[in-house]
Amino acid sequence: MTASAPVSASVSALTPTSRVLAWCLHLLVFGLLALAAGRAVADGLPHAGMTTAVAAACGLVYAAGPLLPRVRASRRAAAVWLACTGVGWLLLLTLSADGVWVAFPLYFLQLHLLSRWAGPTAVAATALAAITAFAAHQHSFSLAMAIGPALGGAVAVAVVRGYQALYRESEQRRRLIEELTATRADLAQAQHTAGVFAERERLAREIHDTLAQGLSSIQLLLRAAERALPAKPEAATRYVGQARQAAVDNLAEARRFVAALTPPALEDTSLAGALERLCTTTSARHRITARFHLTGTPLPLPTAYEVALLRITQSALANTVRHARATTAEVTLSYLGDHVAVDIVDDGSGFDPARLPAPAQDGGGFGLASMRARMRALDGTLTVESAVGRGTALAAQLPLTPPADSEPEARL
Numbered sequence: 001m002t003a004s005a006p007v008s009a010s011v012s013a014l015t016p017t018s019r020v021l022a023w024c025l026h027l028l029v030f031g032l033l034a035l036a037a038g039r040a041v042a043d044g045l046p047h048a049g050m051t052t053a054v055a056a057a058c059g060l061v062y063a064a065g066p067l068l069p070r071v072r073a074s075r076r077a078a079a080v081w082l083a084c085t086g087v088g089w090l091l092l093l094t095l096s097a098d099g100v101w102v103a104f105p106l107y108f109l110q111l112h113l114l115s116r117w118a119g120p121t122a123v124a125a126t127a128l129a130a131i132t133a134f135a136a137h138q139h140s141f142s143l144a145m146a147i148g149p150a151l152g153g154a155v156a157v158a159v160v161r162g163y164q165a166l167y168r169e170s171e172q173r174r175r176l177i178e179e180l181t182a183t184r185a186d187l188a189q190a191q192h193t194a195g196v197f198a199e200r201e202r203l204a205r206e207i208h209d210t211l212a213q214g215l216s217s218i219q220l221l222l223r224a225a226e227r228a229l230p231a232k233p234e235a236a237t238r239y240v241g242q243a244r245q246a247a248v249d250n251l252a253e254a255r256r257f258v259a260a261l262t263p264p265a266l267e268d269t270s271l272a273g274a275l276e277r278l279c280t281t282t283s284a285r286h287r288i289t290a291r292f293h294l295t296g297t298p299l300p301l302p303t304a305y306e307v308a309l310l311r312i313t314q315s316a317l318a319n320t321v322r323h324a325r326a327t328t329a330e331v332t333l334s335y336l337g338d339h340v341a342v343d344i345v346d347d348g349s350g351f352d353p354a355r356l357p358a359p360a361q362d363g364g365g366f367g368l369a370s371m372r373a374r375m376r377a378l379d380g381t382l383t384v385e386s387a388v389g390r391g392t393a394l395a396a397q398l399p400l401t402p403p404a405d406s407e408p409e410a411r412l
Contacts, residue, residue, distance in 0.1 A: 026066075029105045033059045036098040051095040058088030058102075078113045085109070090129065097137035103130040103149055107156035120157055127153040211254055217246045271306045272298055272333055275313055275342070279331055286321045289328045296335030305398050308374045309333075309342045312382070312396045315371060316344040324348025324392060341397040350386045371396065 033055045040051035065071045065081040072078075089106060092099040103126050110122040130149040135141040225239035266274050272294050279290035313331060320326050326348030334341045368384060371394075375382045380398040 022066075025105055025108060026063075029062055029102065030059055032102045032105070033092070035101065036092060036096050039098050040096050045096065047095045051092065054088065054092045054095060055099075058085065058092055061085050061088050075113070082109055082113050086126070093129065093133040097134055100130045100134045100149065103127065104152045104156070107153050108160065111156060111160040119160075123153045123157060211250060215250065218243045218250070221246060266303075266306055266310065270298065271301060271309060274306075274310055275331055275333055278310075278313060278317065279329075282317050282321065282329070288321055288326055290317060291328070291330055293330065293332040295332060296337075299335055299340070299400065301340065304378060305340065308378055308380070309340070309396060309398070312371050312374065312394075313342055313344060316394050320344070320346045320348055320392070324350070326391070335400075337400070339397050339399050341395060343393065343395045345391065345393045347391045350388050350390045350392050352388060353384050353386055 037052040037055040040048040045051065061081075062085050065078070065085070068077075068081070070077045071081045086106065089099060089102050092102070106126055107123045110126065111119040113119075114122055127149040131146045134149075135145055138145070221239045221243035225236040225243065228236035228239060269277070272292075276292040279292040282288065282290040317329060317331070320329050324346050326346040329344060329346040332341075332343045332345075334343070368382070372382045374380075375396060375398070378398055380396065383395045383397075384392070385394075386392040
């Protein structure tokens with residue numbers, strides 16, 4: 001039982017443990033009220049009917065508290081509700097000695113709903129009222145009569161104070177974990193940004209030292225050939241030949257440069273060929289039949305598109321082989337006018353997309369987060385549909401823009 005039960009600022013804030021303890025408190029109150037009324041009727045007490053009516057009224061007042069939004073939102077309203085419940089209990093206590101047992105759950109209510117010092121004061125007053133009423137019903141007083149209510153109050157104070165201390169410690173630990181998580185996220189973002197800048201600098205240096213230098217050489221040679229014409233045609237021819245050779249060397253350097261950024265699977269074939277080869281290899285190496293389908297007319301794609309779609313397909317098939325226990329997987333590459341898409345569908349065990357498993361520790365493959373990041377970077381979308389026992393369907397889609405004049409040369 002926490003400070004949020006049974007009348008909390010927000011019922012949705014209760015944890016499962018808090019809800020269980022709150023319901024236990026509710027059941028205890030209603031059970032003790034029913035006990036008092038039942039014994040009054042069973043024993044044939046003079047005021048049995050009145051006792052039953054007061055017990056029922058007290059139960060209704062108590063039940064109204066958790067249902068009223070104002071009581072759940074305001075400490076003052078909760079205190080008023082607690083006072084009304086206490087008045088009902090005092091009336092019951094004057095009619096039946098069995099009402100003394102209701103004091104125990106009242107202790108917890110008072111400690112949770114009242115302030116740090118008002119709570120123990122109310123507990124002491126409740127214990128005194130219980131002892132006095134019980135002694136009046138028994139027409140005598142002994143130390144044993146005071147031990148029960150007093151000990152119950154002391155136990156309630158100790159339990160609540162201990163639980164509140166644990167709750168504060170848990171909240172502090174939760175905040176520390178949130179701060180640590182935020183710090184790690186900031187650090188990861190900073191590392192990613194630093195990596196992006198470092199890669200940009202590397203590419204800039206690579207381009208400057210290779211392609212830019214080669215193009216400058218070609219420009220100088222052609223300018224020299226232009227100056228040699230028409231007076232020195234032999235020199236102009238020599239300059240043009242040198243410029244042609246520089247262009248050949250520069251083209252070879254550009255191909256080497258692009259090849260360093262391209263997966264080996266795409267070096268000597270198209271995306272469709274790479275995906276078909278991937279399905280064939282997967283079927284040969286694992287106990288699964290992976291089939292490839294091509295829809296539409298293939299179009300030249302940017303290297304980034306081909307790399308992203310190939311990597312996502314590799315990751316999806318790897319996850320299917322490793323986790324899905326599937327027998328078949330269908331990979332479809334579709335050219336659909338304004339977009340290109342890859343769909344991977346398997347007949348495996350499936351999963352709940354809302355409850356993803358923890359990332360694998362072996363570092364293999366790409367998770368769904370990485371797939372989505374790849375798609376977002378290219379203005380694409382990634383859709384995952386799955387259910388336990390019904391397989392998984394993954395669709396990666398990228399928009400197609402009209403190719404520029406230089407796009408056929410994009411892959412060199």
